[in-house]
Amino acid sequence: IAGITQAPTSQILAAGRRMTLRCTQDMRHNAMYWYRQDLGLGLRLIHYSNTAGTTGKGEVPDGYSVSRANTDDFPLTLASAVPSQTSVYFCASSGTPGNTGELFFGEGSRLTVL
Amino acid sequence: GQNIDQPTEMTATEGAIVQINCTYQTSGFNGLFWYQQHAGEAPTFLSYNVLDGLEEKGRFSSFLSRSKGYSYLLLKELQMKDSASYLCAVPDSNYQLIWGAGTKLIIKP
Numbered sequence: 001i002a003g004i005t006q007a008p009t010s011q012i013l014a015a016g017r018r019m020t021l022r023c024t025q026d027m028r029h030n031a032m033y034w035y036r037q038d039l040g041l042g043l044r045l046i047h048y049s050n051t052a053g054t055t056g057k058g059e060v061p062d063g064y065s066v067s068r069a070n071t072d073d074f075p076l077t078l079a080s081a082v083p084s085q086t087s088v089y090f091c092a093s094s095g096t097p098g099n100t101g102e103l104f105f106g107e108g109s110r111l112t113v114l
Numbered sequence: 115g116q117n118i119d120q121p122t123e124m125t126a127t128e129g130a131i132v133q134i135n136c137t138y139q140t141s142g143f144n145g146l147f148w149y150q151q152h153a154g155e156a157p158t159f160l161s162y163n164v165l166d167g168l169e170e171k172g173r174f175s176s177f178l179s180r181s182k183g184y185s186y187l188l189l190k191e192l193q194m195k196d197s198a199s200y201l202c203a204v205p206d207s208n209y210q211l212i213w214g215a216g217t218k219l220i221i222k223p
Contacts, residue, residue, distance in 0.1 A: 042118065042201070042213030043157070058210060090156060103149075103211070105156035 006106035023091035118214035136202035
């Protein structure tokens with residue numbers, strides 16, 4: 001049972017470079033989310049998608065973009081990475097749109113921007 | 115605005131009971147979640163409360179008081195594997211989850 005798969009697991013990136021974090025789920029969940037987690041702060045929502053073909057901005061969307069071409073995939077792109085984007089990124093999905101159901105998380109992608 | 119407060123860190127002894135509190139302020143209420151996160155791992159779902167009262171699930175119980183904007187997670191018969199961070203979260207008015215910073219629970223033998 002795969003659930004949610006994220007790639008890469010870890011990456012060191014030079015500032016100014018473009019980076020795409022991949023997220024794939026096999027649970028046929030409609031809703032998907034990207035969060036970042038920083039020490040001392042709660043998980044913060046970057047972007048979300050309630051269903052394939054739609055996306056929305058979360059709490060901290062600047063510098064990030066997403067797409068949802070199909071149900072399974074929800075990639076997160078950093079167009080031009082900056083050091084403040086150093087973080088652990090979690091992709092999540094839910095069978096219940098609107099965050100009234102359990103979230104299933106990927107294992108996270110640790111990104112360091114130098 | 116939305117706000118969630120949890121203690122930063124707690125210490126307890128193996129075999130004992132610990133209560134982790136969470137207070138929240140939201141416009142409207144659509145339930146409260148608790149998640150567990152072991153160091154270096156992803157969060158995993160523990161409980162969801164939408165009505166007042168205590169819900170028990172094995173060694174873990176979660177309590178909610180909507181009038182007080184208050185919840186707690188009660189862990190009984192603590193085991194070393196319960197050492198983790200415990201995250202409280204509530205949906206905002208757009209149904210997107212707002213997360214507390216988490217409570218790091220340290221279990222000592």
